[in-house]
Amino acid sequence: MTTEHSPAHSQGLIICEHCDSLYEAVPLKPGESAHCLRCHALLGRGHRLSIEQLLALTVAAALLFLFANLFPVISINMKGLTNEVTLWQSVEALAQGRITLIALVAGLSIIFAPLLQIALLFWVLLHAQQGVVAPGFKTCMRALEHLRPWSMLEVCMLGILVAIIKLSGMLDVHPGVGLWAMAMLMVLILLIANRDIRRLWDELGVRPS
Ligand SMILES: [Zn+2]
Incomplete structure (x- = not known):
């Protein structure tokens, strides 16, 4: 899978691109961001615009x-x-x-x-x-x-x-x-x-x- 065009999302799971930790994807509100617990890398961001x-x-x-x-x-x-x-x-x-x-x-x-x-x-x-x-x-x-x-x-x-x-x-x-x-x-x-x-x-x- 290429990470350039698609973040590593699949079936509601998010894989940290840096340390391969697996997380369950949670919908994010505008302004919120999700970080990896282990390496603190950014996992995703709430979109500001609908x-x-x-x-x-x-x-x-x-x-x-x-x-x-x-x-x-x-x-x-x-x-x-x-x-x-x-x-x-x-x-x-x-x-x-x-x-x-x-x-x-x-x-x-x-x-x-x-x-x-x-x-x-x-x-x-x-x-x-x-x-x-x-x-x-x-x-x-x-x-x-x-x-x-x-x-x-x-x-x-x-x-x-x-x-x-x-x-x-x-x-x-x-x-x-x-x-x-x-x-x-x-x-x-x-x-x-x-x-x-x-x-x-x-x-x-x-x-x-
Ligand atoms: Zn990580």
Whole structure:
């Protein structure tokens, strides 16, 4: 059994990954954690969010994603002229130069990866909320694992903030609605698409094979 994708749970028993002690699994409340009596290793943690809450946050993330992409992330005022740039426009601008590869990576990490994450999470959570295993569950869960390192909204945020600070010396630069939406989206994605989502394997009783 691989411990990377599934904790050592089976038939209501928990095996300590460090010293192989066997315990009976007890449902944990939010904020609670279970530790091994012999070696004090962490056995499990109570989840802070229910499936319903995760689903609601995923819907919120989808809306924020729309806002982040439809509204400008930066607006620049120069001699009375206002220029507003959306995320997509900035990726497009990169694609016109010789640095198409960077545009590709940027597009992937700030638009496509978060979009896919939100779509996959919505799919598996919507079914999980009804106690059903979503069609293609295993593929979706694996894709979510692979997407995590590609979703780099925080890096993008940092880049935009640095750009705003640097440009503000020369131009009249303002963060747009899209940037605020992106900041909130970043927090939501970190909250819902983290490793904790692996619990769905256990809760739905699907064995990663
Ligand atoms: Zn132990």
